[in-house]
Amino acid sequence: MATHEDKGAGASRPDGSSRATDIGGLGIALGLFVFAALIAWDASSYPERRSYAQIGPEIFPYIVGAGIAIFGVLTIVMARRGDFPEREALNFAPVLWLLAALGGMTALLYAGSGFIIASSVLFGLAARGFGRKPVWLTFLVGLLLNCMLYVLFRQGLGLSLPGGLIEPYINVLFR
Amino acid sequence: MDTFSLLLDGLLVAAQPGNLGFALLGVLLGTAVGVLPGLGPALTVALLLPVSLSFGATGSMIMFAGIYYGGMYGGAISSILLNTPGETASIMTALEGNKMAKDGRGGKALGAAAIGSFFGGTCATIGLAIIAPLMVKVALAFGPAEYFALMVLSFLTVSAAFGGSLMRGLTALFIGLSIGLVGIDRLTGQARLSFGVPELRDNISIATVAVGLFAIGETLYIASQSSTMNEKMQAVKGSVWLTLGELKRCLKPFLRGTGLGFMFGPLPTGGAEIPTFLSYSAERRTAKGIAREEFDSGKGAIEGVAGPEAANNASAAGTLIPLLTLGLPTSATAAVMLAGFQQYGLQPGPLLFTSNSELVWGLIASLFIANLMLVVINLPFVGVWVRLLTIPKPWLYAGIMTFAALGIIGAQGTPFSLILLLVFGLVGFVMRRFDYPLAPVLVGAILGPLAEEQLRRGLMINQGDFSFLVTSWIALTIYAIAVAAVAGPLLWSRFSKRGIEASKALHEH
Numbered sequence: 001m002a003t004h005e006d007k008g009a010g011a012s013r014p015d016g017s018s019r020a021t022d023i024g025g026l027g028i029a030l031g032l033f034v035f036a037a038l039i040a041w042d043a044s045s046y047p048e049r050r051s052y053a054q055i056g057p058e059i060f061p062y063i064v065g066a067g068i069a070i071f072g073v074l075t076i077v078m079a080r081r082g083d084f085p086e087r088e089a090l091n092f093a094p095v096l097w098l099l100a101a102l103g104g105m106t107a108l109l110y111a112g113s114g115f116i117i118a119s120s121v122l123f124g125l126a127a128r129g130f131g132r133k134p135v136w137l138t139f140l141v142g143l144l145l146n147c148m149l150y151v152l153f154r155q156g157l158g159l160s161l162p163g164g165l166i167e168p169y170i171n172v173l174f175r
Numbered sequence: 176m177d178t179f180s181l182l183l184d185g186l187l188v189a190a191q192p193g194n195l196g197f198a199l200l201g202v203l204l205g206t207a208v209g210v211l212p213g214l215g216p217a218l219t220v221a222l223l224l225p226v227s228l229s230f231g232a233t234g235s236m237i238m239f240a241g242i243y244y245g246g247m248y249g250g251a252i253s254s255i256l257l258n259t260p261g262e263t264a265s266i267m268t269a270l271e272g273n274k275m276a277k278d279g280r281g282g283k284a285l286g287a288a289a290i291g292s293f294f295g296g297t298c299a300t301i302g303l304a305i306i307a308p309l310m311v312k313v314a315l316a317f318g319p320a321e322y323f324a325l326m327v328l329s330f331l332t333v334s335a336a337f338g339g340s341l342m343r344g345l346t347a348l349f350i351g352l353s354i355g356l357v358g359i360d361r362l363t364g365q366a367r368l369s370f371g372v373p374e375l376r377d378n379i380s381i382a383t384v385a386v387g388l389f390a391i392g393e394t395l396y397i398a399s400q401s402s403t404m405n406e407k408m409q410a411v412k413g414s415v416w417l418t419l420g421e422l423k424r425c426l427k428p429f430l431r432g433t434g435l436g437f438m439f440g441p442l443p444t445g446g447a448e449i450p451t452f453l454s455y456s457a458e459r460r461t462a463k464g465i466a467r468e469e470f471d472s473g474k475g476a477i478e479g480v481a482g483p484e485a486a487n488n489a490s491a492a493g494t495l496i497p498l499l500t501l502g503l504p505t506s507a508t509a510a511v512m513l514a515g516f517q518q519y520g521l522q523p524g525p526l527l528f529t530s531n532s533e534l535v536w537g538l539i540a541s542l543f544i545a546n547l548m549l550v551v552i553n554l555p556f557v558g559v560w561v562r563l564l565t566i567p568k569p570w571l572y573a574g575i576m577t578f579a580a581l582g583i584i585g586a587q588g589t590p591f592s593l594i595l596l597l598v599f600g601l602v603g604f605v606m607r608r609f610d611y612p613l614a615p616v617l618v619g620a621i622l623g624p625l626a627e628e629q630l631r632r633g634l635m636i637n638q639g640d641f642s643f644l645v646t647s648w649i650a651l652t653i654y655a656i657a658v659a660a661v662a663g664p665l666l667w668s669r670f671s672k673r674g675i676e677a678s679k680a681l682h683e684h
């Protein structure tokens with residue numbers, strides 16, 4: 001598969017400069033530092049307690065936070081040495097579609113649209129992200145699928161799925 | 176004798192119509208997902224975690240084990256016909272299997288794979304039934320110090336075994352430990368890492384973590400890859416039933432593969448990769464006569480399919496020994512199954528064998544039944560499974576995302592859980608892209624709080640004296656094993672490197 005090889009070489013780390021610093025790796029290290037600081041800040045806010053154990057609820061967070069900070073440092077070392085495996089070029093568009101799909105579903109559920117509509121938006125946008133057009137069609141397929149899933153899991157297995165615009169009508173049908 | 180009667184009791188549990196149904200559902204789902212390239216058994220079990228809450232503990236565990244075994248069978252189908260191993264355990268199967276399919280003997284390869292899987296799975300399950308009670312006898316003597324040592328062992332081994340790099344494994348473990356911290360501290364009632372969000376005070380559900388990392392993360396990863404697999408699918412040619420002569424050729428590979436798989440399954444070396452590789456290279460090295468010619472000429476030898484397939488199913492059974500008796504997961508799927516036990520408030524370990532003996536022995540007995548079901552649904556119906564490969568990607572992955580969201584929202588009931596799902600999906604995506612192993616995150620999140628509790632309780636009893644941790648010989652032995660388990664994979668890295676080269680060679684064909 002020659003095409004596979006070509007694309008691999010076009011990734012963030014070209015063949016010739018395998019010792020160049022891996023920017024993505026540095027990003028991970030930064031994330032780890034921020035996270036470690038967050039854990040430590042949270043642990044420092046607990047009220048002081050006295051107990052026989054001599055170690056309170058803050059000790060484990062400090063240990064974990066310190067560990068994450070140490071691995072952040074090691075991640076920088078790895079990124080500088082180019083120890084991360086080669087990656088293909090990142091295809092942003094589909095990832096954004098999928099993130100929009102999950103985000104859209106969450107927003108719609110908070111807005112009270114109910115499970116079926118929210119989940120159909122998820123399905124429609126996710127299928128679009130994988131290249132299936134047009135969006136109205138993928139949404140409709142999702143609507144059909146989710147109506148079936150709702151009946152199966154709500155009525156069949158008794159899973160509590162949030163109701164909204166469509167669900168009351170389906171519930172009436174199965175009463 | 177004792178084991179035998181327990182196993183008979185287990186068979187009675189497993190033969191209840193409901194449980195038979197769960198086993199069938201598990202093997203069907205497992206095979207279906209195993210067939211689809213890129214989807215492994217770990218992902219399937221994760222997807223079903225939240226939904227299975229209404230199935231009951233015994234039923235869902237039987238189903239999960241069925242998925243695990245089924246995934247191993249299904250992986251062989253896509254490896255042989257499409258040359259795209261569904262999961263790492265099937266990489267070696269693809270080597271000879273796909274060549275056989277191109278030579279017009281795909282049916283025979285599928286037959287050898289199915290019978291090999293049955294043989295390996297069944298023998299290793301017998302081994303599981305014999306060895307597990309012995310392990311339990313040892314483990315019953317454990318106190319807080321030993322349990323803490325065991326958790327340290329588990330932390331180190333999952334981190335060292337999965338993925339290539341110990342550093343990345345340990346980073347993943349610590350991310351998991353931090354997830355385990357979130358929520359109300361069990362001993363003092365202090366809310367940790369909750370930032371005033373009420374949903375976070377109630378701990379993060381392990382199912383959300385598992386589904387986010389495995390299902391959402393994997394889907395994002397697949398979407399982000401610009402290159403698509405364009406291997407041509409081979410039609411199933413020739414009978415899937417083996418002749419007596421072919422069975423004879425397969426017998427020794429079956430035996431060797433089963434032995435290797437069962438030996439390596441319980442060891443924290445990352446599941447089925449090493450035993451399948453060793454089995455393949457053993458067959459290749461020892462091949463004589465027709466087999467030698469078929470290996471060398473690139474026509475594909477049946478031994479090269481039979482051995483690794485027996486090995487990967489045997490290793491699945493082997494993995495269950497440390498999982499059930501000690502609560503140690505040695506493969507990604509086992510880690511997700513551990514999350515499943517946790518969901519029902521069950522902690523796998525020696526006590527599980529006494530307190531929930533019906534569940535444990537029912538599970539073990541159902542493995543025999545699942546294996547039998549798998550041969551039946553695989554040999555004659557292989558064509559049906561092949562058709563799954565024609566599902567267009569957009570529908571398939573949109574369906575997976577939908578199912579993931581449905582499970583989480585159904586089990587948690589609040590849209591906030593979807594925000595967490597998205598966060599863990601992104602974390603899983605970045606980890607997958609940068610080759611971090613995912614299993615240590617789960618193990619850290621599950622066992623972290625337990626380890627902390629054991630340590631702090633032990634310290635309270637011993638009035639703050641840390642030395643109780645190292646006064647027991649059993650604990651010290653476990654620490655020694657932990658050190659060896661970290662050093663061991665470094666020795667094996669030589670082999671896994673060769674395994675990676677072999678899998679790269681796949682792409683050149």
